[in-house]
Amino acid sequence: MKEPLIQCRDLGRTYQKGSVQIMPLRDVELEIGDGEFISLMGPSGSGKTTLLNILAGIDRPTTGELRVDGVDVTKLSGRRLADWRAANIGYIFQLYNLIPVLSAYENIETPLLLKNLTRKQRHEAVSTAMARTGITDRADHYPRQLSGGQEQRVAIARAIVSSPRILVADEPTGDLDSRSARDVLALIRRLNIDLGMTIIMVTHDEEIASLADRTVHLLDGQITDSPEKTGAVA
Numbered sequence: 001m002k003e004p005l006i007q008c009r010d011l012g013r014t015y016q017k018g019s020v021q022i023m024p025l026r027d028v029e030l031e032i033g034d035g036e037f038i039s040l041m042g043p044s045g046s047g048k049t050t051l052l053n054i055l056a057g058i059d060r061p062t063t064g065e066l067r068v069d070g071v072d073v074t075k076l077s078g079r080r081l082a083d084w085r086a087a088n089i090g091y092i093f094q095l096y097n098l099i100p101v102l103s104a105y106e107n108i109e110t111p112l113l114l115k116n117l118t119r120k121q122r123h124e125a126v127s128t129a130m131a132r133t134g135i136t137d138r139a140d141h142y143p144r145q146l147s148g149g150q151e152q153r154v155a156i157a158r159a160i161v162s163s164p165r166i167l168v169a170d171e172p173t174g175d176l177d178s179r180s181a182r183d184v185l186a187l188i189r190r191l192n193i194d195l196g197m198t199i200i201m202v203t204h205d206e207e208i209a210s211l212a213d214r215t216v217h218l219l220d221g222q223i224t225d226s227p228e229k230t231g232a233v234a
């Protein structure tokens with residue numbers, strides 16, 4: 001049996017707010033195969049974003065272990081964790097999070113500025129990402145000059161410009177009309193199928209969730225699916 005790309009063991013996250021302890025995530029056991037497309041569902045406050053941020057190396061768990069491709073991500077120091085994230089993770093947000101004073105091209109280029117690349121290498125990577133997301137003709141536009149669907153495609157181009165293995169998306173179509181949402185979902189699906197990217201996508205919509213290979217449900221910080229199902233990795 002092939003080892004899964006992502007392995008969560010007993011993951012938990014606690015926040016201390018004064019004398020009150022909040023536990024948005026507990027006992028999370030989850031395995032995700034290389035190239036799998038997972039949707040993550042659950043009511044508001046159930047811990048979806050908390051889990052996504054831990055998987056993306058943006059937040060650290062309080063307990064448990066997260067292994068990605070054999071690396072125990074929870075043990076990486078700050079600097080090495082940042083490098084690991086830059087090499088492995090693309091993040092897509094509901095509200096795009098584009099930088100308003102940068103053009104589409106410059107927004108997409110930003111993750112590459114952390115890397116030791118020539119301007120020409122950056123240009124090639126940005127051009128490829130723009131072509132893949134269908135926004136080449138909007139390269140010089142600023143975010144305010146783009147429609148919501150176009151903004152999200154720029155944000156997706158920025159997320160994939162470094163060719164990460166893992167793409168996490170927090171309600172990527174939550175702010176879009178149904179037609180733009182369909183386009184963005186089709187694009188995300190293609191990144192999974194054509195490039196083999198492993199995708200974890202939060203959604204509130206059953207129909208959107210059904211596009212994924214598998215749905216994981218969270219309730220009060222815990223996964224409610226049976227372990228046989230959630231652990232099913234070929």
Ligand SMILES: Nc1ncnc2c1ncn2[C@@H]1O[C@H](COP(=O)(O)OP(=O)(O)OP(=O)(O)O)[C@@H](O)[C@H]1O
Binds near residue numbers: 015043
């Ligand atoms: N930095 C923090 N400090 C304290 N509590 C937090 C923090 N981040 C999240 N929480 C709490 O953890 C719980 C889970 O939050 P989370 O954002 O993961 O929920 P969610 O499932 O993404 O919800 P939604 O669907 O509304 O986005 C919430 O009760 C939230 O208030």
Ligand SMILES: [Mg+2]
Binds near residue numbers: 050
């Ligand atoms: Mg959330």
